[in-house]
Amino acid sequence: MIAKLRDALQSASADLIDFQMFSNTAINLSFEVPEEHLAELGSALVSSGLALDNESLEALRLSGETGDILTGSLNVTFIHREPDLQIPVPPIPG
Numbered sequence: 001m002i003a004k005l006r007d008a009l010q011s012a013s014a015d016l017i018d019f020q021m022f023s024n025t026a027i028n029l030s031f032e033v034p035e036e037h038l039a040e041l042g043s044a045l046v047s048s049g050l051a052l053d054n055e056s057l058e059a060l061r062l063s064g065e066t067g068d069i070l071t072g073s074l075n076v077t078f079i080h081r082e083p084d085l086q087i088p089v090p091p092i093p094g
Contacts (some may be wrong), residue, residue, distance in 0.1 A: 001076065001078065005027075005048065007044070008045045008047070009031055009041070009044075011041075011044045012037040012044055013034055013037050014031045014032065015031060016029060016030075016031050017030040018069075019064035023084050023087075024063045024078060024082060025084065026075065026076060026078060027075075027076050028073060028074070030071070030078070031071070031073070032072075033069045033070050033072065034067070034068075035069070038060055038062065039068060042057065042060030045060070045074075
């Protein structure tokens with residue numbers, strides 16, 4: 001799914017600004033997208049198989065031609081049967 005999200009952002013000329021992984025449970029993506037590509041981003045996200053709520057779908061339909069760069073974030077929760085990802089924290093000297 002992460003690769004599909006990347007492809008969706010790229011197809012809409014969006015720039016990934018930041019991301020935060022929450023184990024293998026969720027990811028938060030911060031991005032910027034030209035306003036005229038917002039509907040394209042919405043279509044690409046839906047085509048990726050991502051389930052969006054009605055509020056998100058409506059926001060993605062509000063595209064214009066002002067040339068503005070819009071900032072957005074996407075919070076994705078992964079549904080799977082895998083155990084939580086265990087990442088060992090290295091000891092801090094001192």
